[in-house]
Amino acid sequence: MAELDPKLRAIVAMAASVLPREIGCDDCFDYFAAYAEHLLAGGPLPEPLQMVGEHLERCSCCMEELNLLLAAMKASTLDEAP
């Protein structure tokens, strides 16, 4: 990882301590497939996926990505249906 400006690093550290459960877009992306599967399957979300949901409420760009993924998953599910 590249060296951060010390001021920026302090801001990042502060943000991390204020919002310990906050995840970033990269982390969010890692959980997308699992999150989409849970949405389609229904039922309660496990802890990491709850964080994804919280991120999606604030991040329209990730929400858009998820909707694309959901649409693709739904389409492939329909293809497999008898």
Ligand SMILES: [Zn+2]
């Ligand atoms: Zn995001």
